[in-house]
Amino acid sequence: RQAQGDLAGAIFDYTRAIELDPNLAMAYVNRGVARQAQGDLAGAIFDYTRAIELDPNLAMAYYNRGIARKAQGDLAGATLDYTRAIELDPNFAKAYSNRGDAQQDQGDLAGAVEDYDRAREIDPKLWQAWANRGIALAGLGRREEALASFERALTLCPPERRAQVETARRQFLGE
Incomplete structure (x- = not known):
């Protein structure tokens, strides 16, 4: 549903998947992406954090949480998340680019x-x-x-x- 722009439907589906199996880290990541697209940054950060708790090696969860944190104005938190994503996946070009954005916003x-x-x-x-x-x-x-x-x-x-x-x-x- 998310690909068709039905964010509310996608959130419903991801929530249902999480209810059936609360250990699905990617369901939290995907729900976080949908929440973020709706403007629910706090909900997105919650989901990304939960995904990280379930799978601390999930670079995409750190990357997406970094995007949400930057959108909230938490540049230091965003930088930390992008750095962790890069540590987990040293070839994650977008994580480097986004960390560059956060550093630039901080004057570095x-x-x-x-x-x-x-x-x-x-x-x-x-x-x-x-x-x-x-x-x-x-x-x-x-x-x-x-x-x-x-x-x-x-x-x-x-x-x-x-x-x-x-x-x-x-x-x-x-x-």
Whole structure:
């Protein structure tokens, strides 16, 4: 149901699965994703935390909890969760990219660039890492590198995101 956009139905189904088997860690993760999509960050964090209790090696649960924590403004908590996801899955490009976002939001631009670079090494087509790397590099005064990152992001991003990347490029490079 979740794939069809029926979040309430998906939450109902995941809740039913959890009632039948309360040890299904992925059911908690999936219900958390649906709750988060509905804007229920506290419920999502609860579900991700429960999934982690059931399976402490579930990188996706840490990653998703990091997204929810960042949305709540808990940047330190988000950074910890992304770090744990990376420890469990060192090739988790999106976890590196999201940790870079959290570091950038905390003012650690150099650390953010390192994470974006690692994300790009793992997944060279991850356009968000290229775009956000451009923002961090611009903040560090590395204009030419920032411009190259934005240009690469523009070639990789879906058409509906080009305006967003273009706006960021102009804003952060003063164009």
